[in-house]
Amino acid sequence: MRVDGRDVAISGDVLLPLTRRTNDIVRLSLATLVLVIVVTSSLITRNDWVGLEKSVSMIVGVLTPTQSNLVYLGYGVAILALPFVILIGLIGARQWKLFAAYVAAGFLAVISLSITGNGIAAPRWHFDLSERLSTTLSQFLDDPRWIAMLAAVLTVSGPWLPGRWRRWWWTLLLAFVPIHLVVSAVVPARSLLGLSVGWFVGALTVWVVGTPALEVPLDGTVRALARRGFLVTSMTVVRPAGSGPLELAAADDAGSRMVLEMYGPNQRSGGALRQFWRWLILRDAETAPLQASMRRAVEHRALMTIAVCDLGVSNTTTMAVAALERGWTLYAHTPPLGDPIGSSSDEALVTSVWGSLAVLHRHQIAHGDLRFKEMTVDSGKVLFGGFGNSEYGATDEQLQSDIAALLVTTSDRFSPETAVRAAVDTLGKETVLTASRRLTRAAVPARIRKSVNDPKAVMAAARDEVKRQTGADEIKTETITRFTRKQVIQLVLLVALVYVAYPFISTVPTFFSELRNANWWWALLGLAVSALTYVGAAAALWACAAGLVSFRNLVIMQFANTFAATTTPAGVGGLALSTRFLQKGGLGALRATAAVALQQAVQVITHVTLLILFSVAAGATADLSHFVPSTTLLYLIGGVALGILGTFLLVPKARRWLGTALRPRLQEVGSELLDLMREPKRLAIIVLGCATTTLGMALVLWASISAFGGDTTFVTVTIVTMVGGTLASAAPTPGGVGAVEAALIGGLAAFGVPAAVGVPAVLLYRVLTCWLPVFAGWPIMRWLTAREMI
Incomplete structure (x- = not known):
């Protein structure tokens, strides 16, 4: 290439590849x-x-x-x-x-x-x-x-x-x-x-x-460097353009070398979107000002390099920044000073790394990209490069993020003990302890996490080592996002609540017109019994947890549990909430999970036992053929069951899942049940609590029928409640909305309860057992969250 009468040798491919930008x-x-x-x-x-x-x-x-x-x-x-x-x-x-x-x-x-x-x-x-x-x-x-x-x-x-x-x-x-x-x-x-x-x-x-290759303005680059007194004689492509800039090595007649980074007009768009996304999810103190312009981003990096170079901890020196034709931007700097750290594990480097970072922090500069690929060693001193994410006048949060990131990288390269000791000796215990609250996935940037082998394990080990060396009992996780995980979950639950409540809301006018003829004393009895079922459920879970948690708080938690179970399919939210409550109450994760699983197992056994007993009692006075499926349906259910069983027996992956995932859990629950048989008092509390839940629901429905003048036996209502509830539990809707109402109304009609009584009675039953606890459960769950009980 000939520029202004001088020949410049070019080697390598300088064209941008086709890419989807x-x-x-x-x-x-x-x-x-x-x-x-x-x-x-x-x-x-x-x-x-x-x-x-x-x-x-x-x-x-x-x-x-x-x-x-x-x-x-x-x-x-x-x-x-x-x-x-x-x-x-x-x-x-x-x-x-x-x-x-x-x-x-x-x-x-x-x-x-x-x-x-x-x-x-x-x-x-x-x-x-x-x-x-x-x-x-x-x-x-x-x-x-x-x-x-x-x-x-x-x-x-x-x-x-x-x-x-x-x-x-x-x-x-x-x-x-x-x-x-x-x-x-x-x-x-x-x-x-x-x-x-x-x-x-x-x-x-x-x-x-894909977007086409763009012509690189190399002649403009040569002229821009000539204005700085650097007469280029040759340029060699070091790294082709792609996700990063086009990098070239330039040389002049005197043998001086320079690194040229050339940014195309479309390369900043992705960076701008990533900046915006980071600003959207993180708080303002955590993020740097948005740099949507390529020119401003390159200028920022060049100026930060100049500032750090004055402190003596930069491995490059800024030589030129220029806006070129066709939207290109040039950033020229000297080659990195010193030798790359590479895979060196010399523990003497740890002290030098933390010492160089302390120099930056004393002048209120955050580096933002503390990977070892951005560091070199010169005469035993660690120097930094890559200041694209650096900030002058950084906030305390950005400085703490630097410390957390360096804890991750040095703990992975050396050992958590060595890294934390060097950090404490250089910066002090309180500074390191405060920064260690950011050893989380959300706080540590993705580029830092990707540079280590197992970021989750590394962060956990570094956090434990900080606790040991600083004597802290606990390191509370720092909240750095605008929307916490709990807030997102609560928002989803609230939306789900509106969704599942819509069918009920649409029937409110008709329901209220029927309430004028209702007997309110029966309704109050149903409300009292409904509240009693929460005491029974709390007693069962309290006994399953061996009395290691507060019974009073367990009763309160049951209302929040109703909200979580109703607004999630299959009631999985309620199980998760119960497990989380037990963990916060002092039980380990395994023990809390086992307690919830034990309660569910006893609840199923109790439910089936009561269903058999009441079916026998009702058989003499009621026709239970309404609930017996047809022969075709029974054959279909049996065929599906055999097909599933055959699949698990023939497919190796499914068979391994049965042996490694399901079987140990079943054995654990079985051993818990055997241990429970040796404690009659504890077993009695659990069984009575589960029976209170099942029979209490039936009693509420019976009181609701009586409130509207219905006349049916408690045994019949119990059968309808248990069978209808069991069938509706398979419904995919949260809380079984629609399926529960249909099953109960159909069951009551099968036993002769007229629709004029059955429909409003079922709606009243759902109000007492579902909707009132759900609407009370939302503020109760927020109250428990504020007190860190869940």
Whole structure:
């Protein structure tokens, strides 16, 4: 390459590869959104748009018929010639690889709008000039397929063409809207659809093909360095462009060397989106100011390098920053001073690393990227590089994040004991202890976690070592995100509550009209019994936990448990909440899980036993054939069960899961039950608690039926409650909403309870046992969360 009369040798490939950049994804997203808006507005508000267009056309349509024809004729010729002009421009630019994408985009745009209910309708474009020329051209102006083809090929060709051409051609294409209004015609709705479809097809084609290679302005780079007194004689590609900058090694006649980092115009888009996402999820004190401009980001890195270089802990020196042609930005600096740390595990380096970090922190500078690849060693002193994430005047939170990140990297390279000891000796116990609260996945940046082998284990080991060396009893996790995990879970539960409550809300008017004739004393009895079931459930769980948690708090937790179980499918939220409560109460994770599993096992055994007893008692006075499935259904259930059993026996992975995951849990629960048999008092409390829950629900339903004047036996109601509840428990809806009501109403009808009594009785039963506890459970769960009980 010859620049200003000097020959510069270039070695290596400097072209950017084809890639799907963030700009392509954003363009496709916007095109999809526009297409949805156009289709929706055409379907919903088309009549209003037509009236508005006619009104606007009457106001701006000031041309005479002759003038309108001339305007229409001139614009029609331009629209007809536009695709051929684009093609000639591509040929002139020698973009031979573009033809396939060009043809594909145009074909897909035309074919997508040619599909009809009777098949594909081919375009009927013709160039018969025997009639008026304006009539011939109108077939292209008003045909959405031609507009779609133009939009598609222009979108595909845009990245390859000069920006001025692209802007003029888009202006010409979009001008069909005002042109139609000026000539007193309504804009065809299908033309707008064609425009949006063409843009979408073009954006999709660009995303599939990739953004083209861009010409690198090496001549501008040579001139920018010459202004700094560095006359380049040769440049060698060290790292090709891609996810990072194009890196070159430059040399002059005197043998001096320089590292050149060149950032393309599209490379910052992904970084800007990542910055925005980090700012969105983290608090303001945790994030640096947004740098959406490539030029500003490179300038920030260069200035931070200058500041750290003055402190004597930078391994590079900034030489030049320049804005080049075609949106490129140059950052030139000296080669890194010293030797790379590499895989060295010399423990003497630990003290030097922490000492260099202390220099930065004394001057309120946060590095932000403390990986060993960004460090070198010169005469026993560790120097830093890579200041793209650094901050001058950093907040305390950013300084603490630095310490946590270096604890992770040094603990992985050396040992947690060595790393923490060096950190404490350099920065002090309190500083390290405070920073160790950030040894979490959310606080430690992803680039730091990816640089170590097992980040979770490393962070846990470092945290334990900090506790040992500082004498701390516990290290409380720092909350750094705008939305904590608990807040997200509570939001999801609240949305689920609204979802499951909707069927109930829709029946409220009818239900309240029936309440006028209800006997409120029976309703109050049902409410009291419903509250008693929570005491029974708490007693059962308290006994399963061997009385190691507060019984009072367990009773309170049962209301929050109802909220969590109702708003999650299959009641898994309630089981998780119970386990979490026991853990916070002092039980280990394994012991808490075993206690909840034991309670569920006894609950199932008690439920089945009571169902058998009451079925026998009801058999003499009631017809239970309503609840017996048909023979076909029994055969189907048996076949499915045998199929599942065969699958687990024949598939090795499923068989291993049975042996390694399920079998130990079953053995654990079985051993717990055997141990429980040796403690009659504890067993009696658990069984009575579980029986109180089951029979209490039946008693509430019986009281609800009595409140509306119903007359049925308690045995019958118990059968309906247990059988109906069991069948509805398989429903995928949270809390069994809909399934429980249907099962109970159907069961009562099968035993002769009229619908006028059964429907409001079941609704009252659900209010007393489900909805009142659910609405009380939300504030109770927040209260338990605030006191760190869950």
